[in-house]
């Protein structure tokens with residue numbers, strides 16, 4: 001009786017050796033060796049608060065190409081440089097509104113950073129503390145270290161796409177407002193919170209009808225795929241707290257298709273200040 005069991009075990013090892021490389025490509029982590037800040041945008045002027053009760057504050061969502069570990073995130077990890085040369089530490093740095101485990105690419109800095117009418121303005125932010133992070137889908141958290149400072153986009157600017165990546169089943173299966181249809185799923189991350197322009201409600205059919213995911217096929221042809229649906233909607237009770245993510249629920253794609261970009265037309269979404277988006281043609285940079 002022992003011999004057949006051993007044969008089965010040996011066979012299983014062989015199968016795993018040959019199957020693993022393909023499976024890692026489909027379900028493993030994104031190939032992103034270096035952490036980076038993607039954007040820092042002045043979101044609101046005097047319109048938000050911190051959990052300690054302070055109100056009438058400004059916010060700057062900061063987006064990263066990595067997931068940032070919530071337990072490593074402290075307000076003193078960030079500095080905001082103002083146009084008059086002064087430096088502020090935010091009273092709070094939140095993983096909110098994007099607060100799901102597969103949405104950890106944004107830290108929302110909240111505090112008194114400036115005044116859009118009379119100045120000063122927030123002009124740059126830098127990471128000065130010991131954040132930890134990992135590429136989406138990776139297992140172990142790593143120290144991030146200091147990152148180069150990045151300019152803060154003005155309050156009047158509209159939201160823009162900062163990242164797009166194929167959601168791997170290992171982190172997407174438990175997502176409560178995930179795609180309920182389709183065979184491929186793409187996370188589209190923007191610089192700022194998103195609602196429909198100009199109503200400020202959660203986005204609907206016009207946004208879903210305009211998004212396209214661009215794929216390059218093994219024969220070098222590029223195809224533009226319309227989503228069957230857009231998911232990650234109704235993140236919170238009020239649309240003011242809608243986060244900066246959409247999930248594109250796509251049909252099953254041809255074998256070997258590689259995500260190369262995402263497009264959407266102008267004036268379909270707005271940020272919490274009511275500013276609309278420009279037409280977007282976001283390019284996925286390999287290994288970024």
Ligand SMILES: [Ca+2]
Pocket residue numbers: 042043154155156157158159271273274275
């Ligand atoms: Ca704005």
Ligand SMILES: [Ca+2]
Pocket residue numbers: 100175176177178232
């Ligand atoms: Ca979600």
Ligand SMILES: [Ca+2]
Pocket residue numbers: 098099100103232235243245
């Ligand atoms: Ca969400």
Ligand SMILES: [Ca+2]
Pocket residue numbers: 231232233234235242243244245246
């Ligand atoms: Ca969302």
